Amino acid sequence: xxxxxxxxxxxxxxxxxxxxxxxxxxxxxxxxxxxxxxxxxxxxxxxxxxxxxxxxxxxxxxxxxxxxxxxxxxxxxxxxxxxxxxxxxxxxxxxxxxxxxxxxxxxxxxxxxxxxxxxxxxxxxxxxxxxxxxxxxxxxxxxxxxxxxxxxxxxxxxxxxxxxxxxxxxx
Amino acid sequence: xxxxxxxxxxxxxxxxxxxxxxxxxxxxxxxxxxxxxxxxxxxxxxxxxxxxxxxxxxxxxxxxxxxxxxxxxxxxxxxxxxxxxxxxxxxxxxxxxxxxxxxxxxxxxxxxxxxxxxxxxxxxxxxxxxxxxxxxxxxxxxxxxxxxxxxxxxxxxxxxxxxxxxxxxxxxxxxxxxxxxxxxxxxxxxxxxxxxxxxxxxxxxxxxxxxxxxxxxxxxxxxxxxxxxxxxxxxxxxxxxxxxxxxxxxxxxxxxxxxxxxxxxxxxxxxxxxxxxxxxxxxxxxxxxxxxxxxxxxxxxxxxxxxxxxxxxxxxxxxxxxxxxxxxxxxxxxxxxxxxxxxxxxxxxxxxxxx
Amino acid sequence: xxxxxxxxxxxxxxxxxxxxxxxxxxxxxxxxxxxxxxxxxxxxxxxxxxxxxxxxxxxxxxxxxxxxxxxxxxxxxxxxxxxxxxxxxxxxxxxxxxxxxxxxxxxxxxx
Amino acid sequence: xxxxxxxxxxxxxxxxxxxxxxxxxxxxxxxxxxxxxxxxxxxxxxxxxxxxxxxxxxxxxxxxxxxxxxxxxxxxxxxxxxxxxxxxxxxxxxxxxxxxxxxxxxxxxxxxxxxxxx
Numbered sequence: 001x002x003x004x005x006x007x008x009x010x011x012x013x014x015x016x017x018x019x020x021x022x023x024x025x026x027x028x029x030x031x032x033x034x035x036x037x038x039x040x041x042x043x044x045x046x047x048x049x050x051x052x053x054x055x056x057x058x059x060x061x062x063x064x065x066x067x068x069x070x071x072x073x074x075x076x077x078x079x080x081x082x083x084x085x086x087x088x089x090x091x092x093x094x095x096x097x098x099x100x101x102x103x104x105x106x107x108x109x110x111x112x113x114x115x116x117x118x119x120x121x122x123x124x125x126x127x128x129x130x131x132x133x134x135x136x137x138x139x140x141x142x143x144x145x146x147x148x149x150x151x152x153x154x155x156x157x158x159x160x161x162x163x164x165x166x167x168x169x170x171x
Numbered sequence: 172x173x174x175x176x177x178x179x180x181x182x183x184x185x186x187x188x189x190x191x192x193x194x195x196x197x198x199x200x201x202x203x204x205x206x207x208x209x210x211x212x213x214x215x216x217x218x219x220x221x222x223x224x225x226x227x228x229x230x231x232x233x234x235x236x237x238x239x240x241x242x243x244x245x246x247x248x249x250x251x252x253x254x255x256x257x258x259x260x261x262x263x264x265x266x267x268x269x270x271x272x273x274x275x276x277x278x279x280x281x282x283x284x285x286x287x288x289x290x291x292x293x294x295x296x297x298x299x300x301x302x303x304x305x306x307x308x309x310x311x312x313x314x315x316x317x318x319x320x321x322x323x324x325x326x327x328x329x330x331x332x333x334x335x336x337x338x339x340x341x342x343x344x345x346x347x348x349x350x351x352x353x354x355x356x357x358x359x360x361x362x363x364x365x366x367x368x369x370x371x372x373x374x375x376x377x378x379x380x381x382x383x384x385x386x387x388x389x390x391x392x393x394x395x396x397x398x399x400x401x402x403x404x405x406x407x408x409x410x411x412x413x414x415x416x417x418x419x420x421x422x423x424x425x426x427x428x429x430x431x432x433x434x435x436x437x438x439x440x441x442x443x444x445x446x447x448x449x450x451x452x453x454x455x456x457x458x459x460x461x462x463x464x465x466x467x468x469x470x471x472x473x474x475x476x477x478x479x480x481x482x483x484x485x486x487x488x489x490x491x492x493x494x495x496x497x498x499x500x501x502x503x504x505x506x507x508x509x510x511x512x513x514x515x516x517x518x519x520x521x522x523x524x525x526x
Numbered sequence: 527x528x529x530x531x532x533x534x535x536x537x538x539x540x541x542x543x544x545x546x547x548x549x550x551x552x553x554x555x556x557x558x559x560x561x562x563x564x565x566x567x568x569x570x571x572x573x574x575x576x577x578x579x580x581x582x583x584x585x586x587x588x589x590x591x592x593x594x595x596x597x598x599x600x601x602x603x604x605x606x607x608x609x610x611x612x613x614x615x616x617x618x619x620x621x622x623x624x625x626x627x628x629x630x631x632x633x634x635x636x637x
Numbered sequence: 638x639x640x641x642x643x644x645x646x647x648x649x650x651x652x653x654x655x656x657x658x659x660x661x662x663x664x665x666x667x668x669x670x671x672x673x674x675x676x677x678x679x680x681x682x683x684x685x686x687x688x689x690x691x692x693x694x695x696x697x698x699x700x701x702x703x704x705x706x707x708x709x710x711x712x713x714x715x716x717x718x719x720x721x722x723x724x725x726x727x728x729x730x731x732x733x734x735x736x737x738x739x740x741x742x743x744x745x746x747x748x749x750x751x752x753x754x755x
Contacts, residue, residue: 434656
């Protein structure tokens with residue numbers, strides 16, 4: 001229909017990336033845990049948009065369905081079922097905060113250095129053609145990755161039974 | 172009927188498009204012109220839907236009034252037609268009360284979280300061949316993703332109100348929405364399976380010979396499940412427990428007044444209309460039909476489904492909460508899985524028989 | 527010789543990877559500094575999303591044009607869902623016993 | 638393909654404006670006379686007793702949990718449904734195994750009463 005130029009696509013990528021990063025910082029810094037959850041929604045939704053821009057349309061929709069629509073709801077329920085966390089003093093000791101920030105900064109600096117200084121293969125400088133991904137994902141999922149696919153079912157089964165055992169109130 | 176988008180009868184927006192393109196795209200540098208035309212198109216569709224939704228509030232009140240042997244709104248304007256406008260103006264002029272303990276930003280954010288997805292959906296629902304703002308190749312999944320976002324809005328409304336009734340109402344509403352989302356998601360797979368695509372336009376085209384409603388034996392079951400789960404998803408009677416006034420005041424929007432309340436109200440009707448349109452698209456052949464232009468068929472079918480929703484509201488009593496949850500988890504979910512399984516086996520058999 | 531980071535337009539492999547790394551680091555900072563168990567879980571979700579961004583970026587620029595990166599991302603989301611389900615179940619169970627969600631309350635194993 | 642998603646971003650923006658606009662107009666034209674009684678929580682005219690954040694039963698969480706598991710499962714079903722006609726009988730069997738395993742968990746949840754509203 002409409003063919004936006006590449007600059008437009010790049011611009012929206014950086015916009016959504018910036019929103020996602022701002023949301024992530026909000027998750028970490030928000031004083032109330034419920035606000036953290038709302039910032040998480042922001043991050044997850046804008047990441048769905050970046051996935052789409054990176055050529056993963058199916059994954060973007062899956063991100064909305066699973067992360068925004070399901071995992072966030074689970075987290076919100078968790079927050080509401082543990083009401084006193086609203087009053088929890090959030091700042092842990094100064095030493096611990098400093099150490100945490102230091103570790104995070106170290107990870108960031110190291111990975112940034114690796115990303116920027118690495119000699120990436122020349123073939124990696126151009127993206128693969130933009131095309132719908134659902135069918136390719138389906139083909140992969142039911143042929144090459146059939147075993148991980150079934151393992152995912154077992155993982156979900158174990159998670160479901162385990163979580164029911166843990167969370168259920170004994171009468 | 173065969174209907175190209177450059178035909179005036181088939182595309183009611185043709186002149187709008189031509190005019191918008193002539194004014195903006197021909198005179199402005201490229202990305203800008205396209206963006207402005209796109210913004211105008213989306214704004215027009217959104218406004219149109221909002222107007223339709225407002226007219227439907229009136230229609231629903233009149234129909235329910237008729238079913239219950241009373242008149243319904245009949246004072247403002249001819250046959251009460253301007254009642255919705257009067258209501259909107261009234262709500263606009265009402266004070267927005269924000270309770271002292273309320274968490275203000277999430278409190279105001281919640282109605283938007285419920286309203287926005289119900290309007291965005293209309294950008295991908297096709298009104299005719301090629302007649303949607305955009306046709307996503309993952310359309311169905313995207314609609315389902317949008318359908319999950321109001322749950323967050325309702326939980327936010329309940330939590331931000333700092334009110335026991337609102338909180339309990341919000342949690343009950345959210346538990347109901349997620350309970351019915353699972354059968355909905357699974358039963359939507361039946362049309363996807365039959366059409367072999369997730370694009371809404373593709374699904375409509377796959378029904379050009381046979382509506383999926385009539386794909387026996389699973390079609391009718393899937394259709395009914397979708398309709399029931401859809402009604403539950405938009406909190407309509409008989410599944411309007413979240414706002415069961417006799418039990419938990421007004422549920423999650425107890426503390427809302429004026430315009431924020433109106434937004435919840437608008438969202439509820441916009442969602443009902445969206446569910447009608449999705450039912451039409453997925454099971455009733457969408458815009459397909461003889462003689463009349465496609466978009467007329469689309470709206471005829473959508474209004475017919477909406478009338479059924481109103482009829483159900485006028486007829487059935489509200490469910491009890493435990494009945495509601497039992498229906499979702501112990502009846503609808505297994506039934507949806509069985510329907511999908513039967514559809515898959517049937518399709519395999521047909522394929523192997525036809526070679 | 528280090529390869530120059532290309533300008534912002536068009537998007538390149540490195541930009542996607544940088545986004546992933548930044549998200550991952552922010553997640554680490556949250557997971558290490560916060561005491562609220564639910565916030566820690568959310569920070570872990572942010573970290574997982576950082577890895578998903580990385581996988582998606584590689585799937586986009588990988589020479590094989592195989593969508594393994596995207597398929598793997600779906601598995602990551604599955605694991606994230608399982609992790610959130612069990613993690614929050616533990617948080618709720620602990621809350622029922624101790625009436626707090628602070629991770630400091632769950633250090634009995636330290637003796 | 639990305640181009641077909643551009644309108645969605647635009648629709649989100651427009652729909653948000655569409656929600657914010659009446660809120661803004663209402664703020665301009667509607668009266669604003671807050672007082673302490675009006676802004677108190679509405680709990681049927683009775684003064685609020687105790688904290689608003691009371692302990693709900695964990696049952697809500699069990700529903701959310703089973704919902705998440707089945708939501709993830711359904712997402713795996715979508716690519717399968719799309720390419721069903723291209724796949725052989727093996728894919729059908731794979732899917733039945735996948736769903737069957739989860740039904741074990743569903744049966745467990747049913748037997749443990751996680752699906753009952755008490």
